[in-house]
Amino acid sequence: MTRTLTATIRREDDGFVALCPELDVASQGDSIEGARANLKEAVELFLESAHPDEIAGRLDSEI
Secondary structure, three states, X not given: OOOOOOOEEEEEOOEEEEEEOOOOEEEEEOOXXXXXXXXXXXXXXXXXXXXXHHHHHHHHOOO
């Protein structure tokens, strides 16, 4: 199953913060591209290691 997730990236001090609100997973980077790549890795790691009930609960909650 393929699902599209949202990524928001905002400048914060000297870097960028990236957030996937559907999963409540965040990361950061020195550039927009770096923050996006780090968020992608963080989301992949979360999906690989989290219990299926945890993933379902986060995806089914209101944002």
